[in-house]
Amino acid sequence: MINNNLVLKGIVLSAMPVGDYDKRLSILTRERGKIVAFAKGARRPNNQLVAAANPFCFGEFELYQGKNAYTLSKANIQNYFRDLANDISTAYYGFYFLEFASYFCQENVENLEFLKLIYQSLRALESPRFDNKLVKAIFELKALTIEGIAPMMFHCIGCHTTEKLNYFSIERSGIVCQKCKKDIHVYKISDATRYTMQYIISQRIEKLYTFKLTDEILSELSYIIKKFIDYHIQHRFKSLEIIEQDVYNYKS
Incomplete structure (x- = not known):
């Protein structure tokens, strides 16, 4: 048979x-x-x-x-992933990752990279070594990279220079230099945040969860990614209702 x-x-x-x-x-x-x-x-x-x-x-x-x-x-x-159930807050981060994947991944279209990203991200959530907010930021930016909608972080989106890149444009989806920031709305970001975003975008998924950030840099990174997603995706993920109780203090 x-x-x-x-x-x-x-x-x-x-x-x-x-x-x-x-x-x-x-x-x-x-x-x-x-x-x-x-x-x-x-x-x-x-x-x-x-x-x-x-x-x-x-x-x-x-x-x-x-x-x-x-x-x-x-x-x-x-x-x-039973350990996620031990902490309701951590579980919501996990549900958010699944909801994010469900929104982006299409039926019957191979997406091995997204599957690998979810698996590694859930393992990171279970590890006490990583802040949930850091795991979330890494997951989001890498997911955007996989889907081809991550911001340009390696050269100015205006003049393509690689020097003095400390301004970020949500609307234009990328990093901006001092000269090109005129007449557009930008957020000032630190070199550390830019380097972190460059690392996440360019690194293999297996190597993503290998670093930690100071609270200040993590807050800045989380804020920039949140604003980027709110503007470019414009979809309300239900799992964020609890996660977004965190207050972002970063100022533009």
Whole structure:
């Protein structure tokens, strides 16, 4: 008998109840990008899919491909990211990453880099070595880089000089020199913040979570990225309602 099932590696982005006992899953996979899969009976207490049909579950999913969706038959979960549940605040950062990916990743379009970024970012959230706000800022800027909408940080967007780049234009999406900042609204940023953004944009995902920042630089970095996302994406992520209780004190 021929087995027509597919085995895809990925992470569950969201899970919604369907009918009396089933769940509708959104899974970001390595091989096929974001897909929709139904986990039949996943809300029954003794069903084999109960533990696997939840957000953050990362592993291999065996699926049957139907005309309009997939049906989950088995799952081999390698990481449940259970430590995120120990702190409600940290969990919301994790949900934000999943929501961010769900917004950007298209169905059936391969996006391996985003999957790698989510996995590494969730691991960083679980680590006591990193401030959640730093993990968030790194995730956001790298995600924008993957999607091709990150700001230009390596030369002035006006004259292309690489000297004295201490002004940032949200509207024009990039760094600006002293000469070119005239007649446009800019935010002054430190060399340390610029270097950090350059590092995040250019570095491999596996090397992203290897540094720490002072509170002052982290505040500045977080503020600039937040303003950039608010202006260029203009989408309200529900998970931010709790995260954004933090107050940014950076002044333009």
